Amino acid sequence: MRNGRGETRRVGARELREVVSGIQGEVQFDAPLSDFTSFRIGGPADALVIPADVADLSRLVRQARTAKIPIFVIGGTNLLVRDGGIRGIVVSLAKLTAIRDEPHGVIYAEGGVGMPTLMRHAISRSLGGLEWAAGIPGTVAGCVVMNAGTRLGEMKDSVKAVRVVEPTGAIQDCQASDIPFSYRRALLPRGIVVGVWLQLKPASREKLQHVVKDYLRYRKETQPLTLPSAGCVFKNPAAGAAGQLIEAVGLKGAQIGDAQVSDKHANFIVNRGHARAADVIALIKKVGRTVEEQTGVTLELELKIVGQP
Ligand code: EPU
Numbered sequence: 001m002r003n004g005r006g007e008t009r010r011v012g013a014r015e016l017r018e019v020v021s022g023i024q025g026e027v028q029f030d031a032p033l034s035d036f037t038s039f040r041i042g043g044p045a046d047a048l049v050i051p052a053d054v055a056d057l058s059r060l061v062r063q064a065r066t067a068k069i070p071i072f073v074i075g076g077t078n079l080l081v082r083d084g085g086i087r088g089i090v091v092s093l094a095k096l097t098a099i100r101d102e103p104h105g106v107i108y109a110e111g112g113v114g115m116p117t118l119m120r121h122a123i124s125r126s127l128g129g130l131e132w133a134a135g136i137p138g139t140v141a142g143c144v145v146m147n148a149g150t151r152l153g154e155m156k157d158s159v160k161a162v163r164v165v166e167p168t169g170a171i172q173d174c175q176a177s178d179i180p181f182s183y184r185r186a187l188l189p190r191g192i193v194v195g196v197w198l199q200l201k202p203a204s205r206e207k208l209q210h211v212v213k214d215y216l217r218y219r220k221e222t223q224p225l226t227l228p229s230a231g232c233v234f235k236n237p238a239a240g241a242a243g244q245l246i247e248a249v250g251l252k253g254a255q256i257g258d259a260q261v262s263d264k265h266a267n268f269i270v271n272r273g274h275a276r277a278a279d280v281i282a283l284i285k286k287v288g289r290t291v292e293e294q295t296g297v298t299l300e301l302e303l304k305i306v307g308q309p
Contacts, residue, residue: 011046011069011088019067023060024052025095033081033307036074036092038137040228041277042081043307045072045090052095054110054165054194061192062169064089072306073192075142078230082277084308093141096194101125105202106160111141111194115148118198123212128203129158134212135219137231141193146304147186152215156181162188163195184235184302224262227270233284234267234299242299243267246287249294256283281305 013029020027027049033042051057064071070088074081093112099121100108107127109118115133118140122130132152133143142148143155144162159176166172167190180187219225234242246252246266253263255272257279262268269280288299 016047019063019069024056026050036076038077039230040271043083043085045086048090050092050094058165058169075139077138080277080305082307082309086307105200107198109140109196113140115143122200123208126205127200128208129200131211134215140196144193144196146184147181158198160197160199164189164191165194166191224264224268224270229268229270230303232267233269233303235302237297245291249290259283
C-alpha cells in the first residue's frame, strides 16, 4: 500500500472522488508535492488527503483498498519526490498532532507530531531521551519508520510501542520488542504508523536544555539548515563519514541545475531555488560514481526517492 515507486497509472478523477467520499479531513486533487517536502521539490499527487483523525484515516485505507488505489504516506523529509509526482493517493498526517502524558515517563504522540515539538514537550516534563532530535524536521511516524537518529541517539532507544493502521483499516498496537530495528531501518507490520509510545528517562530540565542548545549550535555551524534540503543524502559507511569522503574527492559546491552539494556539509544536497528532482538525481549519481572511483567506497542512499520521472 505504500506506493511511491511502482504505480504508473494516473488515477481518474471520478475514481478518486469515490475513494475520498465521506473523508472529514482535507482533500486536494493534483496537489503539488513540492509544498509537502523539505526539499521543496516534487511533482503532483493525483490526490492528497490530510485525514482529520485516525478513524478518518482507517476509513480512507479501507475505501482505497476496495478500489485498489495505492496510498503513499508522505512525511516530507529525507525524501525526494520525482518530477512526475506520485500516482494514487498521498496521505499527510499533518492533523494527527496530539501528545498525551502517561504514567512512569511514557508519552504517547500521534504520528504527525514534529520530532522537535515532541522533544520540547518531553523536556518541559523533565524527561530525556529525545535530545538527538533537536532541529530534525521529521515527524514522529517518519522517524520511527526509518529509525532516525544522530550521533546523540536514535529513535529505537525510546520507542516502547507503535500504533499502526493495517491495510485492512484495522488498528494494531505493536510492542517495540517485536520490531527489529537497525541503522536507519525498522521492520514494522504492514500499514501506516499513526502513533508512538515513548519510554523516556527522568532528568534535569536545565541539563537537557543545555545539551539541546549545544547540539543545535553544532548543527547550525556544520549543516546548511537555512536552505531547502532532505538532510543527509547518504548513510555513513562502516568506516568514516560520507561527508568527509565527498569533500575529499573535491565535490563540495558541485552543482547541476539548481541542485548543489552543500559547501557547508558535503553529505547535504541543497535546493538553491528551482531544482528539479532530475537535477538532484544526476548529482547523486555523479557523487556516488566519483567517490567509488576515487576511494573504492560504495555509498548507500539514506534519502528515499519515490514517484515517477
Ligand atoms: N565532514 C567533512 N566534510 C563535510 C562534512 C563532514 O570532512 O563536508 C567530517 C566532519 O569534520 C566530521 C565527520 O565528517 O569529522 C562527521 O561529520 P558530522 O559530525 O557533521 O556528522 P555526520 O556523520 O556527517 C551525522 C548524521 C546527521 C546528523 C549528524 C550530527 C548520518 C548519515 N548523518 O552526520 O544526520 O545530523 O551526524 O549528529 O548518520 C540526517 O540523518 O539527515 C543527518 C543529517
